[in-house]
Amino acid sequence: MNGSGSNPTEGTRSVVIEKEFKHPAEKVWRALTESPLLAQWLMTNDFEAVAGRKFQFRSEPVPNWNGVIDCEVLVVEHLKRLSYSWGAFGHDSVVLWTLTPVEGGTHVRMEHSGFSADQQQAYRGASYGWQKFIGNLERVVERLG
Amino acid sequence: MKTANANPVFRALADPTRRAIFEELTRQGEQTVHALTRYAGVSQPAVSKHLTVLKRAKLVRHRREGRETHYRAQPNALAPMVDWLDQYGAFWRKRLDSLEALLERMEP
Numbered sequence: 548m549n550g551s552g553s554n555p556t557e558g559t560r561s562v563v564i565e566k567e568f569k570h571p572a573e574k575v576w577r578a579l580t581e582s583p584l585l586a587q588w589l590m591t592n593d594f595e596a597v598a599g600r601k602f603q604f605r606s607e608p609v610p611n612w613n614g615v616i617d618c619e620v621l622v623v624e625h626l627k628r629l630s631y632s633w634g635a636f637g638h639d640s641v642v643l644w645t646l647t648p649v650e651g652g653t654h655v656r657m658e659h660s661g662f663s664a665d666q667q668q669a670y671r672g673a674s675y676g677w678q679k680f681i682g683n684l685e686r687v688v689e690r691l692g
Numbered sequence: 693m694k695t696a697n698a699n700p701v702f703r704a705l706a707d708p709t710r711r712a713i714f715e716e717l718t719r720q721g722e723q724t725v726h727a728l729t730r731y732a733g734v735s736q737p738a739v740s741k742h743l744t745v746l747k748r749a750k751l752v753r754h755r756r757e758g759r760e761t762h763y764r765a766q767p768n769a770l771a772p773m774v775d776w777l778d779q780y781g782a783f784w785r786k787r788l789d790s791l792e793a794l795l796e797r798m799e800p
Contacts, residue, residue: 562780566788570795578794588790638699657788659780661702661773 561660569652572626579629579644590616594631596623602631612636633659698776701769704749709734710742714751717765724760 568575578584580596590604597620604616612635621641622630630643640661647654705711709732716731717723725743729736743763746752750769754761 562777562784564781564784564788566792568792568795570798574795574798574800575791578791578798584794584798588794589787636699638702640702655788657784659784661698661776662706 561658563656563658565654565656567649567652567654572646572648572653575646575653575655576626576629580623594618594620596620596629598623698772700749701751701773702776704745704751705773707742707745709738710746713739713742714746714765717752717763718767722762722764724762726760728763 578588580594582592582594585592585594590606592602592604594600594602594604600620602618602620604618606614606616608614615635617634618631620629620631622628622643626646628643628645630641633640633642640659643658643660645656645658647656705714713728713732716728723731725736725739728743729739732739732742743752743754747754751766752763753766754763756762
């Protein structure tokens with residue numbers, strides 16, 4: 548259910564996709580953060596790479612959905628990390644992009660997490676490890692077939 | 693994307709204590725409210741409240757036996773969450789292909 552290179556312990560919480568591009572990080576960063584470029588591969592948007600800025604992605608409305616995704620920029624670390632909340636269907640999730648320069652290009656990791664950042668934060672402090680929970684959940688999900 | 697129905701499941705499992713209770717039930721099988729209270733280390737009313745949320749998300753079922761209420765996990769209720777992951781997995785893979793195509797078109 549996940550992209551290649553995903554951590555199995557994250558399996559039931561996040562979609563993780565990793566990909567290497569034969570382009571420098573500066574260029575990938577532009578495609579991720581310049582609104583007109585972002586519109587060309589993702590969705591129409593009013594994105595600005597400023598932490599705390601609220602914005603929307605808009606796609607074609609479908610029955611029972613107006614096509615709007617309400618977002619807020621959470622993290623902007625120039626050329627390295629970009630994160631925004633992703634609110635659709637009344638459910639808040641979080642998208643995190645991590646760019647790492649590699650020989651001849653850029654390694655891009657996209658994680659779309661089903662739980663918002665504060666929910667994960669809260670859990671880290673709890674006495675029950677996320678990993679343990681997810682480990683169990685994985686087995687449960689496997690049995691679903 | 694039809695992910696609306698994943699909502700109650702995510703919401704129910706967003707809370708760490710509820711996750712812990714659900715995990716305990718998937719691991720140990722059926723448990724009484726008393727046993728779950730001992731396990732969770734919070735008050736019984738708090739545990740009951742958490743169980744109500746889990747029940748609404750159909751993640752647990754209960755039955756009464758004498759004075760005790762027994763709960764058990766309903767792992768099938770996780771299916772909407774699995775669907776959510778599947779759908780966004782497919783969505784992002786497609787978008788990343790488009791991103792690659794865009795990078796090819798862009799000036800260096």
